[in-house]
Amino acid sequence: MNDHVVDEATEAFVAHRNLLFTVAYEMLGSAADAEDVLQETWLRWAEVDLEQVRDRRAYLVRIATRQGLNRLRSMSRRKESYVGPWLPEPLLTTPDVAQDVELAESVSMAVMLVLETLSPTERAVFVLREVFDVGYEEIAEAVEKTPAAVRQIAHRARKHVDARRPREVVSQSETRAALDSFWAAANGGDIQSLLDVLAPDVVLMSDGGGIKQAAVRPIVGADKVSRFFIGGFGKNRSPIAVGHTLVNGNPALIVHVDGELDGVMAARVEDGRIVGLYYVRNPEKLSRVESETALTLR
Missing domain, CATH: 1.20.140.160 (PhyR, sigma-like (SL) domain)
Known part of the structure; x- marks a missing residue:
């Protein structure tokens, strides 16, 4: 050639x-x-x-x-x-991915998990x-x-x-507000406020990959998910810092414990309440949240 x-x-x-x-x-x-x-x-x-x-x-x-x-x-x-x-x-994504509703939905954690099936x-x-x-x-x-x-x-x-994907596209602001309410309640140890923001049948999936501590099976139900987080944060004596980020084109929380990246939390929201929480802690999966990844449909 x-x-x-x-x-x-x-x-x-x-x-x-x-x-x-x-x-x-x-x-x-x-x-x-x-x-x-x-x-x-x-x-x-x-x-x-x-x-x-x-x-x-x-x-x-x-x-x-x-x-x-x-x-x-x-x-x-x-x-x-x-x-x-x-x-x-x-993936830490650029703002234009979030603005492209079709692309943001297709790479959301919720839809990507449906594709796994x-x-x-x-x-x-x-x-x-x-x-x-x-x-x-x-x-x-x-x-x-x-x-x-x-x-x-x-x-x-x-x-x-279609039978498993989110029923409707939720605005970025609604997802961000639900995550804010969740974090404030979890960090403050307020079970009732957590129950208010979590749907009764909420599912928590945490991925530690056998490297970081995580629930080995999905946790189902608002009461169990609330107690899991309040118990976890209550036992942790290290400083926890949580910030907003855009992951896979959608609002997410990036969590640092004692100054070190601990994980990324995304959510699926319906009717203003969280129906799915996805917490990635496996350090082998966190290399793409330090710098933006460009995605496109064209």
């Missing part, structure tokens, strides 16, 4: 890099694995005869999807031995079709299925996700 072709290949890859990362991340829920997919995509793209490629964006997405599917299948085996609940790797092929098809509006013919090439089969998979995956 001559230098001119290399420059062309590099230019095309760089132009679509944020898109490719977003596709891979939505398929995998892991920034580290998404970066590996990008590396594998580049190695294969560098070998492609560009004169034979009509649509470079579509071709790159196809390569990334195939590499993402391979990685997703191997990740499913890793998750089987994971200690406690597995939560997506949180799909099979690898269903997840790839759903992400490409519903999030990135890729045509059925292109998806068929990416997942190596017929267009008819892809339509069936897309329909099945959409029905599955």
Whole structure:
């Protein structure tokens, strides 16, 4: 490959890099694995005869999807031995991600967890079709299925996700207000105020990955979740600092204990009350909350 072709290949890859990362991340829920997919995509793209490629964006997405599917299948085996609940790797995102309602919803912790319930092929098809509006013919090439089969998979995956995803899009300010109320009550040891902001059937998932202490199973119910946090904060004698941040395009809390990053907490809110709390403490999943990650649907 001559230098001119290399420059062309590099230019095309760089132009679509944020898109490719977003596709891979939505398929995998892991920034580290998404970066590996990008590396594998580049190695294969560098070998492609560009004169034979009509649509470079579509071709790159196809390569990334195939590499993402391979990685997703191997990740499913890793998750089987994971200690406690597995939560997506949180990303500190730019303000424009939060302003793009469609993108912010698609990468929210709540929706990413719903995607975890799909099979690898269903997840790839759903992400490409519903999030990135890729045509059925292109998806068929990416997942190596017929267009008819892809339509069936897309329909099945959409029905599955629609039954489990949040019922409505909640404003950033409403989510931030609910998190503020939650933290003030938890930090102040006020159980009644916690019960007021938590939905009766709230679910707490905490991810320590076997490295940091966390509940090994989801905690269900406002009373149990309240006592879990009040007990935890009450026993902690170290200074706790909590600040607002934007994680995966949505408001979240970033928690520091004794000056050290302890974790990131995101929430799913319905009717002004928290129905889902997601606390990522695994230090191996916190490298992307120090600097912003650019995401895009285009």
